[in-house]
Amino acid sequence: MEQNLQRRSGVALWRQIADSISSDIVRNIQDPNGKLPGEIALAARYGVNRHTVRTALRALSEQGLLETRHGDGTYVLRKPHVVYPLGRRTRFSDGIGDQAGAKRGRLVSSMLEPAETNVALGLALHPGTQVLRLDTISEADGYPMTRSTSWFDAGRFATMADFFSRTGSITAALKHYGIEDYFRKSTRIHARHATTAEIAELKLSAGAIVLVTHAVNATPEGEPLQYSITRFPADKVTLSIETDIAQ
Amino acid sequence: MEQNLQRRSGVALWRQIADSISSDIVRNIQDPNGKLPGEIALAARYGVNRHTVRTALRALSEQGLLETRHGDGTYVLRKPHVVYPLGRRTRFSDGIGDQAGAKRGRLVSSMLEPAETNVALGLALHPGTQVLRLDTISEADGYPMTRSTSWFDAGRFATMADFFSRTGSITAALKHYGIEDYFRKSTRIHARHATTAEIAELKLSAGAIVLVTHAVNATPEGEPLQYSITRFPADKVTLSIETDIAQ
DNA sequence: TCGAATTTGTGCGTATGTATG
DNA sequence: GCATACATACGCACAAATTCG
Numbered sequence: 053m054e055q056n057l058q059r060r061s062g063v064a065l066w067r068q069i070a071d072s073i074s075s076d077i078v079r080n081i082q083d084p085n086g087k088l089p090g091e092i093a094l095a096a097r098y099g100v101n102r103h104t105v106r107t108a109l110r111a112l113s114e115q116g117l118l119e120t121r122h123g124d125g126t127y128v129l130r131k132p133h134v135v136y137p138l139g140r141r142t143r144f145s146d147g148i149g150d151q152a153g154a155k156r157g158r159l160v161s162s163m164l165e166p167a168e169t170n171v172a173l174g175l176a177l178h179p180g181t182q183v184l185r186l187d188t189i190s191e192a193d194g195y196p197m198t199r200s201t202s203w204f205d206a207g208r209f210a211t212m213a214d215f216f217s218r219t220g221s222i223t224a225a226l227k228h229y230g231i232e233d234y235f236r237k238s239t240r241i242h243a244r245h246a247t248t249a250e251i252a253e254l255k256l257s258a259g260a261i262v263l264v265t266h267a268v269n270a271t272p273e274g275e276p277l278q279y280s281i282t283r284f285p286a287d288k289v290t291l292s293i294e295t296d297i298a299q
Numbered sequence: 300m301e302q303n304l305q306r307r308s309g310v311a312l313w314r315q316i317a318d319s320i321s322s323d324i325v326r327n328i329q330d331p332n333g334k335l336p337g338e339i340a341l342a343a344r345y346g347v348n349r350h351t352v353r354t355a356l357r358a359l360s361e362q363g364l365l366e367t368r369h370g371d372g373t374y375v376l377r378k379p380h381v382v383y384p385l386g387r388r389t390r391f392s393d394g395i396g397d398q399a400g401a402k403r404g405r406l407v408s409s410m411l412e413p414a415e416t417n418v419a420l421g422l423a424l425h426p427g428t429q430v431l432r433l434d435t436i437s438e439a440d441g442y443p444m445t446r447s448t449s450w451f452d453a454g455r456f457a458t459m460a461d462f463f464s465r466t467g468s469i470t471a472a473l474k475h476y477g478i479e480d481y482f483r484k485s486t487r488i489h490a491r492h493a494t495t496a497e498i499a500e501l502k503l504s505a506g507a508i509v510l511v512t513h514a515v516n517a518t519p520e521g522e523p524l525q526y527s528i529t530r531f532p533a534d535k536v537t538l539s540i541e542t543d544i545a546q
Numbered sequence: 547t548c549g550a551a552t553t554t555g556t557g558c559g560t561a562t563g564t565a566t567g
Numbered sequence: 568g569c570a571t572a573c574a575t576a577c578g579c580a581c582a583a584a585t586t587c588g
Contacts, residue, residue, distance in 0.1 A: 056494040058506065059576095060505075060563075062314030062563095063314060064575060064576090065575080075491055100577085101576060102578095103576070104575085104577080106554085106555085107576090120554070120555095121553090121584085122554050122584050123552080123554055123583070123584030124553065124584075125554080126554085140542050236540075237542055239540040240382070240538065240539045241539070242325075242536070243490035243508050243509075244322045244325050244534070246318075247322055248303040248315075251305075252303065257308060257309075258309070258310040258315055259309070259318065261508055263488070286489060287491075289489070290487050290488065293483075293485065295484055306565095307573095312565070347566085350564095350567090351564085351565060354564085354565090551586085553584080553585075556581085556583095558580090559577100560576100561575100562574100562576080563574075564573080564574070565573080566572080
């Protein structure tokens with residue numbers, strides 16, 4: 053039936069099936085804690101041999117997404133899926149506060165560098181101006197959920213990294229500079245395959261897809277504060293935009 | 300160097316290399332119209348045989364991303380890229396008006412069907428209520444850019460399909476029902492590999508990624524009008540959210 | 547407790563795809 | 568292009584565990 057599997061594509065059938073089942077779970081088409089169809093039924097659905105289905109299920113079990121019980125069936129263990137709101141007041145660390153355990157980001161590295169053209173454009177600085185670059189990773193339930201790189205005007209926010217690593221929050225760090233409130237000015241979204249570095253940092257499997265946002269945060273007056281590039285594992289994350297029509 | 304390629308991962312090395320080169324180009328690490336390193340250099344960088352690199356380059360050439368010149372080298376071809384605004388007033392057919400030639404959508408099919416749960420939820424109807432389903436494709440510069448499925452309350456918008464196919468625009472069709480204005484109420488975004496049907500309809504290559512939006516459009520009073528699922532080719536499209544801070 | 551049906555687990559032979567030198 | 572090694576996918580057969588009447 054649903055044999056939209058690609059042969060000779062460089063992606064093994066078992067991995068395509070694993071991705072499909074994983075995304076079914078993520079999209080709530082499969083009940084969390086529910087029972088999957090039997091291996092024979094799955095093989096028929098995907099138009100493959102039962103061995104191939106078993107390879108896919110084994111991969112997902114090793115990943116901790118499924119559990120198979122001999123003579124019984126295969127069960128969905130949990131649903132590690134997060135919806136990130138992308139609103140005017142978006143702060144990623146806040147956004148997932150009520151959905152997952154961790155709210156803190158972890159500082160991977162920080163450095164001063166001259167602004168590239170896209171960073172300079174986002175921060176309304178001249179290209180080459182010294183900027184502070186923060187590389188961070190945030191986790192939910194122990195799993196990496198975002199890999200983010202942010203830039204700030206170094207002349208103004210030189211010691212940002214200290215404040216961030218102490219609080220794990222950009223919002224809190226900006227408060228030290230007297231910035232009580234800020235807004236998401238623009239967000240651009242695209243998707244691509246993860247690089248090898250991202251596969252390692254976000255604990256993904258080869259061929260995984262990442263959602264990528266390029267965003268500018270600004271003061272209520274429209275003055276740019278932060279330019280950031282954030283990468284999300286596409287199989288675990290949905291981005292959400294809710295508009296308040298009353299505005 | 301970068302030989303963190305994964306073996307036995309279900310994704311062939313040549314595809315991992317192709318994805319890596321492809322994302323380098325997307326991230327502007329490789330110059331458009333620039334020359335790639337030679338096959339021997341690439342093989343060394345990824346720690347694989349030259350044959351494997353050649354398989355990756357051939358796949359990217361067939362995809363139209365590279366061009367190899369016998370005795371010379373491999374060159375990056377320019378990629379047409381479209382930015383879709385996702386704002387309060389988002390209408391896809393309007394959005395690309397100033398960027399690309401075509402503004403019209405083409406009706407693929409229309410039918411009446413009972414509302415599935417997610418459609419019913421989006422339109423605030425009871426599941427099973429009769430809804431009108433429109434399947435459309437829009438193109439820019441002769442290339443398919445969106446593949447969209449929309450649902451409307453059949454009791455109210457029964458003859459929607461006629462109006463749409465005449466004008467090629469949802470906005471224009473809704474005017475026939477006295478709806479002068481409407482707003483994007485919510486948008487959810489995720490990304491996944493394209494299905495075989497999508498590969499055919501959007502003229503993609505095997506293993507391509509699609510950006511998927513689930514959206515609700517509503518009247519200024521908040522009454523849902525349209526629930527739609529839209530798929531964009533991720534290598535040709537960036538979604539953009541611009542916030543008017545003054546609001 | 548039994549037995550039959552169902553479901554997962556395992557072995558083997560073969561063909562094709564992937565990767566190397 | 569050729570030869571070699573391993574990964575992937577298939578088909579068939581049968582074993583082992585669970586469920587249920």
